[in-house]
Amino acid sequence: MDKTLIYTAVFTLTMAVSVPGTYANPSLQSDKSPHVIGFIEFPQGIRHWRILRHTLKIEVPQQSKAVSQLIIQAPSNIILRDDIDVSDQSGKKVDTKVSINGQKATLVFIEQVEPGTTLTIDMNKVKKTTPTNGDKMYKVSAILVGVNAELPVGIAQLRVR
Template identity: 65%
Template sequence: MKKALICAAAFTLTVAVSMPGTYAKYTRESGNFPHIVNLSEFPQGIKHWRILRHTLKLEIPQQSKAVYQLNIEAPENIVVRNNIDVSDQSGKKIDTKITINDKKVILLFAEPVAPGTMLTIEMNNVKKTRVTSGEKLYNISAFLVGINAELPIGVVRLRVN
């Protein structure tokens, strides 16, 4: 009986850990528009953990216009702090002015980020204000060179167990 209970617990933990914690879907199906690749959380799937790191990956396709600003709207129970690192696919840091206004994070790039770049945005020391369950949404929008409007580029769904 004890052995069966241990096996069942091990199987349940294996299944829970192997399920993805986040889902991302970009709003445009076109290959010439920046889109979200994924959002990861570390540590992942721990319901009562308060301080986390959220890493957002965003692709700017070769056919796209350069991006000069990104806006990230955080979920209601998430506090994003001013400890954000932005880098390209080679790991090179990108000079970015970071402004946080309540739940909105504004990333203003010193130079527009060129097409063909994969951006990695590491939001360190993100704080959960309360334990929650369900799904929380990050809304991402961008400003592109030559277009004077904020364009929604996707929603990232962070699943909270």
């Protein structure tokens, strides 16, 4: 009886800890447009931590047009810095011009990001001005080659446990 209770408690705690504090969803469920496939906050699950790294993963599918820019709109409780690193699926750095305007980061790619690429965007030393209360979202959009409009590619959501 005691062993069953202990195993149940351990299983319950393991399941509670394994639920991620963040998640991401693409705007369009399509193989023809770029979309957000992941979001990680580091350190994870520490509600009152002030300086963090937020990492977005964005897939540019084979059937998509190339990407020339990404626009990332941060939640109201986040201050972005221009310390942003972009790399592809092989870990190779992607040359990017970064500009920050309030809550918005614009990433202009020196060479367009070709279809079939998965981008990892490390937003280093972002600062939380207040603890996350409720859901806070990063909104991500892209400008594709030959298209002069921002197209939503997904959201990445900070959550409170």
